Amino acid sequence: MVFAIFSVFTLLTAAGVILSRNVIYSALNLVLCFFGLATLYLLWGATFISMIQILIYAGAIVVLFVFVVMLLNFEKPIDQSVKLPLMLLSGAGAWGLAFLLLRVLSKSVGEIPILESNSGASVRTVSKLLFSQYVWPFEVLTIFLLALIVGIYVLAKPEGEEKK
Amino acid sequence: MILSEKLASIGYWTHFVTVALFALGLIGFLIRRNALIVLMSLELMLNAVNLLLVQISMRTGTSEGMVLVVFVITIAAAEVAVGLGIILNLYRMKKTVDLDSFRSLSG
Numbered sequence: 001m002v003f004a005i006f007s008v009f010t011l012l013t014a015a016g017v018i019l020s021r022n023v024i025y026s027a028l029n030l031v032l033c034f035f036g037l038a039t040l041y042l043l044w045g046a047t048f049i050s051m052i053q054i055l056i057y058a059g060a061i062v063v064l065f066v067f068v069v070m071l072l073n074f075e076k077p078i079d080q081s082v083k084l085p086l087m088l089l090s091g092a093g094a095w096g097l098a099f100l101l102l103r104v105l106s107k108s109v110g111e112i113p114i115l116e117s118n119s120g121a122s123v124r125t126v127s128k129l130l131f132s133q134y135v136w137p138f139e140v141l142t143i144f145l146l147a148l149i150v151g152i153y154v155l156a157k158p159e160g161e162e163k164k
Numbered sequence: 165m166i167l168s169e170k171l172a173s174i175g176y177w178t179h180f181v182t183v184a185l186f187a188l189g190l191i192g193f194l195i196r197r198n199a200l201i202v203l204m205s206l207e208l209m210l211n212a213v214n215l216l217l218v219q220i221s222m223r224t225g226t227s228e229g230m231v232l233v234v235f236v237i238t239i240a241a242a243e244v245a246v247g248l249g250i251i252l253n254l255y256r257m258k259k260t261v262d263l264d265s266f267r268s269l270s271g
Binding site: 003004007010011014015017018020023026027030033034037040041043044045046048049052053056057060061064065068069071072086087090091093094095097098099101102105106109110112113114125126128129130134137141144145148151152155156 | 174175176177178179180181182183184185186187188189190191192194195196198200201203204205207208211214215216218219220221222223224227228230231233234235237238239240241242244245246248249250251252253255261
């Protein structure tokens with residue numbers, strides 16, 4: 001029952017993200033959606049992922065979004081009108097894909113028997129795996145993040161600064 | 165109620181949330197013209213995948229799904245940082261973030 005409530009909450013806020021006229025309301029809905037998802041992870045028993053979700057998604061990513069929204073002051077309002085055929089086509093396509101995925105998931109993932117006692121979600125097991133078997137992907141990811149920092153600096157610095 | 169019965173009752177709800185979240189993200193990606201909202205829709209789709217990975221990981225009792233979710237979250241943060249940098253540059257060029265106004269490759 002709690003799970004159903006939070007599922008509906010997550011979906012409603014996700015709909016709010018894509019339907020809001022104002023970008024700042026979209027960002028607010030995105031925070032609420034991430035909190036709803038964190039609750040779903042918690043109800044599944046994945047406490048570590050739940051905390052990561054709140055810290056990184058709701059804490060860092062949405063702050064980036066809000067920061068950029070505050071930085072840009074929209075002088076020209078964006079044309080919000082949606083072409084009806086396009087909307088119908090994308091809606092039908094997306095929901096058709098969703099229906100297909102639902103059938104596939106309930107046939108494949110839904111058939112996996114659920115374990116009685118599950119210790120796979122604790123911080124201990126996840127970090128053990130992360131630093132033993134998956135240590136090379138982890139290191140590649142750190143190099144990638146370093147390249148990312150340099151790349152974003154080059155991308156976002158004001159024009160004309162390289163002449164100095 | 166024992167844990168497995170509880171999880172079986174929420175299994176269907178999780179499938180529903182996964183596919184509906186993915187569909188909402190896809191619709192937002194296709195119909196919105198504000199570049200920021202398009203990026204947010206991408207986040208919604210990535211979160212749908214994360215929810216599925218967590219569910220599979222918790223069902224099978226392995227931690228590989230969790231490790232994958234950690235990687236996905238890191239890549240998502242990187243993608244948002246790059247995307248917002250590009251949007252800032254585009255805004256400097258055209259003074260708008262309307263995706264329909266970016267028509268030429270050379271600026």
